[in-house]
Amino acid sequence: MTGVLSEVVDRRAGLITVSGHLTSSGADLVRGTADQLRGDGHVRVVLDLRGVAAADVDGLAALRELHHDFRVDGGELLIRS
Structure with missing residues (x-):
């Protein structure tokens, strides 16, 4: 379905696997x-975007901000694409 974003979370590994279309609303879901x-104690979170079919400018900007926020707080957001 176009416009739909989904995520699968591996809480033990600190991994979020995202698929679909990334918009600012979807990025808000990922941020949460x-x-x-x-x-929950993960200093490093892995964000796997290899299943993202398309992303808009606002969604990408939100992910850049999330990456920055992790760094400022002493954490690491590893983005796979």
């Missing part, structure tokens, strides 16, 4: 999940 993993 990443923040929850960080709150």
